[in-house]
Amino acid sequence: MDVFVCARCDAVLTVPLARVPLPPEAHLSYGHEPYPALMEPGTYAVDPAPSGPPFRDGQDIGEAAAAAQGVFAPWPVSFGARGRIVTAPGDVRGTVLVPEKCVNHCLGIAAGAEPNLECECCGLPVASRVDDCGLWQTVWLEPGAVRRVPTGAPAPPRTFTAVPPVDPPGSWSPRWEAAMGAALAGLVVASGGARVRLPAGLLTDVLGRALDALLPPGPVVRTAGPAGPGLPGDGLDIALVPHDPGTGGPWRPEGGAVPVPLPDGVWAWLALPPETSPLPASGTLPEGVLRDDYPLPDHPWRTLQPDLRAFRGTLARMPEVREPWLRALYDRHL
Numbered sequence: 001m002d003v004f005v006c007a008r009c010d011a012v013l014t015v016p017l018a019r020v021p022l023p024p025e026a027h028l029s030y031g032h033e034p035y036p037a038l039m040e041p042g043t044y045a046v047d048p049a050p051s052g053p054p055f056r057d058g059q060d061i062g063e064a065a066a067a068a069q070g071v072f073a074p075w076p077v078s079f080g081a082r083g084r085i086v087t088a089p090g091d092v093r094g095t096v097l098v099p100e101k102c103v104n105h106c107l108g109i110a111a112g113a114e115p116n117l118e119c120e121c122c123g124l125p126v127a128s129r130v131d132d133c134g135l136w137q138t139v140w141l142e143p144g145a146v147r148r149v150p151t152g153a154p155a156p157p158r159t160f161t162a163v164p165p166v167d168p169p170g171s172w173s174p175r176w177e178a179a180m181g182a183a184l185a186g187l188v189v190a191s192g193g194a195r196v197r198l199p200a201g202l203l204t205d206v207l208g209r210a211l212d213a214l215l216p217p218g219p220v221v222r223t224a225g226p227a228g229p230g231l232p233g234d235g236l237d238i239a240l241v242p243h244d245p246g247t248g249g250p251w252r253p254e255g256g257a258v259p260v261p262l263p264d265g266v267w268a269w270l271a272l273p274p275e276t277s278p279l280p281a282s283g284t285l286p287e288g289v290l291r292d293d294y295p296l297p298d299h300p301w302r303t304l305q306p307d308l309r310a311f312r313g314t315l316a317r318m319p320e321v322r323e324p325w326l327r328a329l330y331d332r333h334l
Helices: 061-066 172-193 202-214 262-273 306-315 324-332
Strands: 002-006 041-049 084-087 094-099 118-119 125-130 138-141 145-152 195-197 220-226 239-243 256-260
Touching: 094 256, 172 195, 172 202, 172 220, 172 239, 172 256, 172 262, 172 306, 172 324, 202 220, 220 262, 239 262, 306 324
Parallel strands: 195 220, 220 239, 239 256
Antiparallel strands: 002 145, 041 084, 084 138, 094 118, 118 125, 125 138
16 A cells, blocks of 8 residues: 655555556546546556657657657657656645636646645645546546555455446446457557457457458457456457466466456456346245345447547557557558
């Protein structure tokens, strides 16, 4: 567990936090509705790539300059700081909001080129608070203004809590759409241009048509599916995996399959045995008999589809996109 303190005066700025991978939806925006916190309470993530303003067009600055910023195909190039830290707003302490530095906002707070949160003790700009419509509620700590201090306490035990693909209002989860978009990019790269077979069920429903459209025609030569703790993924060429808590990177499957990371909650929904009854049987029903009068699950009006922004943004940041066949695919789907 870690806390973050002000780099100038050492004032404590967060509660103890456990590090988790950066969610693939971290930099995506949605419509005109309020959104919840991006991060679970008690967690933080680090974006290793440059993020935030200023942005430049990759075609204006040239391929070499864009590649130095981690962008290898046409995509907005950030020249912001590397290593920005994101956490839930409720986990931040000892800061003061500066309204004059909240710009271009609509129904809430949006950050500008400068941090809009200052250290309460010394006034150093330390972070940016975001909660405008269509944006995840976040606080982004600036890496040059804060220091990470280990507490010595162990992180909570790892649990796989499945995240359903349908949100409570009855619409598809944007977290799922972003996860599927990023996974689609990983699958295309791992395919090497060959056809990929997915297991029957939700994965095929969501990604099957997109993979068929993106990959060239031909026989199926690679097999993909979930793998992870307790699920070795025997016989897979490409494994959809959760993160490894030790390294923070993708879990390494057995047998040499190429790993494609998924958020833990999405992976758990796909890979772990589901609950057999949405409502517990009670009363006088015999053991093993399930009720048949529970409500049907929500059915959104359209098919769950991968977020194309997550797909393109992930692919643009993978060096493999410079291979001729991948670059041609990327250019066709700009």
